[in-house]
Amino acid sequence: MVANFGGKSAIVGIGATEFSKNSGRSELQLACEAVVAALKDCGLKPDDVDGMVSFTMDSTDEIEIARTVGLGELNFYACTPHGGGAATGLLHQAAMAVSTGAAEAVVCYRSLNGRSGQRYSDGVSGDLITSDLIHWGWHMPYGLLTPASWVAMFTQRYNHLTGCGKDNMFEVARQTRDMAVNNPAAFFYEKPLDREQYDKAKTIVAPLDLFDCCQESDGAAACIVTTPERAKDLKQEGALILGVGQAAGVDQEVMTSFYRDELAAIPSMDIAAQQVYAQTGLCADDIDAGVIYDAFTSIVFWQLESWGFCKPGEAKDFVMNDNLSLKGRLPCNTHGGQLSEAYIHGMNGVNEGVRLVRGTSTNQPEKDVNNVLVTSGVGVPTGGMILGKMK
Amino acid sequence: MMNPEEKKAFEKQIHAYIGKEFGPALVGQDDVNQAMVRQWCEVMGDANPAYTDTEWAATSSRGGTIAPPSMLHIWVMQGYPMAFIKPDDPPVDRQRELHQIFDKYGYKGVVATNCTTEFFTEAKPGDSIQSHSTFDTISDEKATGIGTGYFIETVTNFTNQDGEKLGRMVFRVLKFIPTAQPAAAEESSGGAMSKDPTRLAPALGHDNKWWWDAVNNDDKVLIQRCKSCETLRHPPRPMCHKCQSLEWDSIESTMDGTVNSFCVICYPEIPGYSYPLVGAVIELAEGTRLVSNVVDVDPDDMVIGMKVKGTVEQVDEVTKLPQFRPVKS
Numbered sequence: 146m147v148a149n150f151g152g153k154s155a156i157v158g159i160g161a162t163e164f165s166k167n168s169g170r171s172e173l174q175l176a177c178e179a180v181v182a183a184l185k186d187c188g189l190k191p192d193d194v195d196g197m198v199s200f201t202m203d204s205t206d207e208i209e210i211a212r213t214v215g216l217g218e219l220n221f222y223a224c225t226p227h228g229g230g231a232a233t234g235l236l237h238q239a240a241m242a243v244s245t246g247a248a249e250a251v252v253c254y255r256s257l258n259g260r261s262g263q264r265y266s267d268g269v270s271g272d273l274i275t276s277d278l279i280h281w282g283w284h285m286p287y288g289l290l291t292p293a294s295w296v297a298m299f300t301q302r303y304n305h306l307t308g309c310g311k312d313n314m315f316e317v318a319r320q321t322r323d324m325a326v327n328n329p330a331a332f333f334y335e336k337p338l339d340r341e342q343y344d345k346a347k348t349i350v351a352p353l354d355l356f357d358c359c360q361e362s363d364g365a366a367a368c369i370v371t372t373p374e375r376a377k378d379l380k381q382e383g384a385l386i387l388g389v390g391q392a393a394g395v396d397q398e399v400m401t402s403f404y405r406d407e408l409a410a411i412p413s414m415d416i417a418a419q420q421v422y423a424q425t426g427l428c429a430d431d432i433d434a435g436v437i438y439d440a441f442t443s444i445v446f447w448q449l450e451s452w453g454f455c456k457p458g459e460a461k462d463f464v465m466n467d468n469l470s471l472k473g474r475l476p477c478n479t480h481g482g483q484l485s486e487a488y489i490h491g492m493n494g495v496n497e498g499v500r501l502v503r504g505t506s507t508n509q510p511e512k513d514v515n516n517v518l519v520t521s522g523v524g525v526p527t528g529g530m531i532l533g534k535m536k
Numbered sequence: 537m538m539n540p541e542e543k544k545a546f547e548k549q550i551h552a553y554i555g556k557e558f559g560p561a562l563v564g565q566d567d568v569n570q571a572m573v574r575q576w577c578e579v580m581g582d583a584n585p586a587y588t589d590t591e592w593a594a595t596s597s598r599g600g601t602i603a604p605p606s607m608l609h610i611w612v613m614q615g616y617p618m619a620f621i622k623p624d625d626p627p628v629d630r631q632r633e634l635h636q637i638f639d640k641y642g643y644k645g646v647v648a649t650n651c652t653t654e655f656f657t658e659a660k661p662g663d664s665i666q667s668h669s670t671f672d673t674i675s676d677e678k679a680t681g682i683g684t685g686y687f688i689e690t691v692t693n694f695t696n697q698d699g700e701k702l703g704r705m706v707f708r709v710l711k712f713i714p715t716a717q718p719a720a721a722e723e724s725s726g727g728a729m730s731k732d733p734t735r736l737a738p739a740l741g742h743d744n745k746w747w748w749d750a751v752n753n754d755d756k757v758l759i760q761r762c763k764s765c766e767t768l769r770h771p772p773r774p775m776c777h778k779c780q781s782l783e784w785d786s787i788e789s790t791m792d793g794t795v796n797s798f799c800v801i802c803y804p805e806i807p808g809y810s811y812p813l814v815g816a817v818i819e820l821a822e823g824t825r826l827v828s829n830v831v832d833v834d835p836d837d838m839v840i841g842m843k844v845k846g847t848v849e850q851v852d853e854v855t856k857l858p859q860f861r862p863v864k865s
């Protein structure tokens with residue numbers, strides 16, 4: 146088949162820094178200068194940009210540039226591998242994003258101190274100072290070294306603002322575990338969790354205790370995407386991707402967005418929800434089941450609010466009364482989630498979403514499952530997707 | 537610290553070594569021999585009969601024992617007297633000479649960072665091994681976690697008595713100004729770091745080094761300020777997110793703050809930190825936030841909204857950090 150996005154996008158602005166043997170500044174700064182130059186060239190403003198594409202080899206994350214330049218919310222970001230082989234690959238990504246409406250203005254960039262910094266002629270070594278490394282330097286010396294420590298910081302403030310606490314967090318852990326109890330593939334198969342065990346487990350980073358945290362697992366998960374036409378000829382009933390979106394909020398960091406007005410919030414997931422609901426024309430009432438990213442119990446609360454299953458601050462009440470269980474309002478993480486099945490960075494959850502649509506989950510709800518919400522990890526640039534039955 | 541002129545002269549002096557030989561080729565004091573091979577294999581726990589079992593080796597495709605390839609550089613080592621060379625002794629070769637130049641300018645630390653060896657031909661008992669070393673590259677100045685310095689890469693070619701190439705070793709060391717711990721990083725200690733584990737140090741680059749320098753050298757916590765619109769920002773970054781200006785200066789924080797959120801870190805216990813450890817997001821009076829620790833507090837007494845006051849402190853042998861304490865009301 147022939148790609149259908151030819152002629153549906155255009156390059157409108159270009160920018161660059163001077164080229165030298167010793168720039169005297171960071172790759173982050175060079176990238177920002179080039180981006181601003183390209184914006185000036187075409188007359189767009191920083192917050193008009195909603196997509197970014199670069200090389201996997203670039204040392205500067207797109208969100209570092211976004212928060213440094215003051216770009217807007219991002220709906221699309223991607224990196225292309227293989228060094229110089231990526232070059233037109235960036236335009237390929239951008240053209241697809243723009244022609245499909247995934248983004249409206251996509252910046253493609255590459256920044257390197259290829260002579261004064263990491264030289265290709267040096268071969269491979271470990272002394273690359275990346276923007277990412279500098280970012281962790283603001284947190285590591287103080288002992289904030291693990292995902293639990295970063296998420297605990299958000300959780301503490303969320304609990305403070307909403308009155309959420311261990312009773313509510315236990316409910317997420319328990320209802321998720323009950324799913325794993327029926328799933329032979331789950332680590333916690335046939336091992337239910339009671340309140341006594343939950344309370345007795347050691348503290349990891351208060352307010353997160355052991356069973357508020359997902360496992361560390363080995364494993365892999367994959368899925369195949371094709372056109373609805375081809376899907377019809379294949380062995381299994383397909384799960385239609387009704388809508389999918391990426392989202393990075395303003396002033397987004399990786400796991401440590403502690404510097405925005407209210408840190409106990411995940412604007413990136415709010416944006417993802419708005420995008421995906423707009424794409425699909427669906428709303429929370431239409432969602433029959435959920436695979437909500439659960440690296441920690443507390444991050445489930447924010448997502449329930451982002452996707453409109455309850456009002457902001459009310460997720461703590463929503464999870465009571467078995468609302469995440471099979472007969473509840475939103476049967477959730479029916480595989481046992483990352484808390485109780487396995488932590489495969491959410492890809493095991495994507496597969497469970499497909500099983501729910503097919504009707505083959507080990508914890509298949511009795512009701513008709515037409516629309517399943519699947520979310521990505523939070524605290525980082527994130528995304529969400531709604532899967533549904535083939536039309 | 538050198539001024540730019542001095543630095544230029546210094547770099548000219550060290551870069552002149554690139555391409556030069558250490559000196560005449562070194563010839564192994566002993567020919568390759570079964571006794572030294574056996575001792576090496578015992579220490580390394582290598583039971584390969586090709587190295588030590590003469591009877592078995594006689595039936596092998598080599599027709600006799602061979603020396604373990606990774607012993608190659610050992611044959612030309614100068615042995616035990618090396619340990620008694622003092623820092624100021626006249627240099628035995630150009631490598632020592634170059635290191636002494638670095639030492640003179642404060643780059644007293646040395647640490648081996650990489651070593652790659654290629655092997656071409658096997659050495660066997662009776663061979664006389666020679667080595668021939670040259671300076672291949674000297675990097676520009678780099679900031680690293682252990683200090684600022686230069687990477688020196690040397691190439692050593694090994695040959696036998698017939699001039700046959702046996703191997704080639706690329707060896708890379710960092711000669712550096714130790715950041716805070718000159719004693720432990722001295723060359724004589726073999727580049728060993730501190731005895732007690734210390735906190736993880738931030739990587740330093742263009743965009744943050746000035747901030748950590750103020751902490752380490754002046755006990756100050758600075759807040760970056762846009763010169764054009766005066767917006768304050770932290771963590772530092774090179775461009776103003778409000779007006780895209782690249783011009784900035786900084787103000788000194790009063791370190792008066794309020795706890796915006798916190799966590800009590802218990803597990804896992806990482807060497808260099810003591811637990812339970814309170815991590816906190818501090819809202820500074822200036823309006824920017826700083827992640828830090830709250831110390832001298834019972835974790836159970838921590839509350840969001842607590843007033844705190846910070847200072848820059850030595851938290852372990854090598855680390856200085858801003859730390860906060862509750863303000864008694």
Ligand SMILES: [Zn+2]
Pocket residue numbers: 762763764765766767776777778779780781
């Ligand atoms: Zn400004």
